[in-house]
Amino acid sequence: MRIILLGAPGAGKGTLATAIKAKLGVLHISTGDLLREELKNKTPLGLEAKKFIEAGTLVPDSLVIQLIENKLAASDIVKGYMLDGFPRNKAQAEALDAMMTKRQQPVDIALYLEASLPVVLQRLTGRRVCRACGAVFHLTNMPPRQAGVCDACGGELYQRTDDNEETIKKRMDVFLDTTRPMIEYYRAQNKLVTVNADQESTEVVKAALKLFS
Ligand code: AMP
Numbered sequence: 623m624r625i626i627l628l629g630a631p632g633a634g635k636g637t638l639a640t641a642i643k644a645k646l647g648v649l650h651i652s653t654g655d656l657l658r659e660e661l662k663n664k665t666p667l668g669l670e671a672k673k674f675i676e677a678g679t680l681v682p683d684s685l686v687i688q689l690i691e692n693k694l695a696a697s698d699i700v701k702g703y704m705l706d707g708f709p710r711n712k713a714q715a716e717a718l719d720a721m722m723t724k725r726q727q728p729v730d731i732a733l734y735l736e737a738s739l740p741v742v743l744q745r746l747t748g749r750r751v752c753r754a755c756g757a758v759f760h761l762t763n764m765p766p767r768q769a770g771v772c773d774a775c776g777g778e779l780y781q782r783t784d785d786n787e788e789t790i791k792k793r794m795d796v797f798l799d800t801t802r803p804m805i806e807y808y809r810a811q812n813k814l815v816t817v818n819a820d821q822e823s824t825e826v827v828k829a830a831l832k833l834f835s
Contacts, residue, residue, distance in 0.1 A: 623648055623834060624727055625704040626813075628804055629735030630797045631790065632742030632749070633819045634826050636758055638735065639706045641827045646834060648702040653710075655756065656689050657681060678784055678792030680710055680800065687717045699727065710801045732808035733830060735819035739794065746790050750779040764823070 623646050627635040636652065643650045657675060660668030667685055674681045690708060697703075709715040722728045748761040750770075754777025759766045766772060770779050784793065808814040817830050 623702040624730045626732040627706045631793045632745040633735035633737040635706045648704045652706040653708040678789040683713045732813045734816045737819035741820050752777040
């Protein structure tokens with residue numbers, strides 16, 4: 623199965639991706655995670671991307687397309703792939719179509735997690751992420767057993783630098799102006815499926831997984 627996850631920041635793409643990966647065994651590629659890894663390792667690409675991530679704007683297409691190409695070249699995608707946070711604009715969607723047509727592995731389904739603004743704001747401001755394993759928690763919706771400590775691996779929980787109100791607003795603007803039109807792009811290809819992502823995350827996951835049973 624070859625899947626694209628679309629949705630505003632905070633819509634729950636990462637949580638759903640973990641569940642889909644567990645069920646289908648597809649390769650999960652999150653451009654946000656790849657970029658944060660480059661940043662952590664202080665690579666030239668990471669340092670170039672830093673200012674865009676911190677401002678809540680899009681990293682240049684050439685950099686993220688290169689990241690995706692490198693990841694695909696180094697990975698086994700026999701069981702399929704799931705892209706989370708990519709494509710985010712038309713140029714990226716067209717680049718992806720070209721890449722996947724060449725590999726004869728076109729996208730099967732674009733899953734749109736539709737969430738409203740107050741819901742995503744509440745989710746993002748309370749989000750905490752494990753520095754070691756990337757597990758995601760929420761101060762009120764899904765608190766860890768011990769404050770500041772990951773339930774899964776005991777790692778330290780932190781707040782992403784771009785999960786502050788000012789940057790969240792910018793990221794939402796970018797989503798509405800640039801990424802939301804991708805919904806029409808995939809609708810026109812008859813690949814779009816919409817899931818109500820204002821529901822609790824367990825319900826979102828349940829509704830989405832039904833599509834793959
Ligand atoms: P995310 O983890 O998906 O919320 O992404 C965090 C930040 O990484 C975004 O606000 C962008 O600055 C950058 N980013 C992630 N994916 C992309 C992409 N496909 N194109 C451009 N920038 C991206």
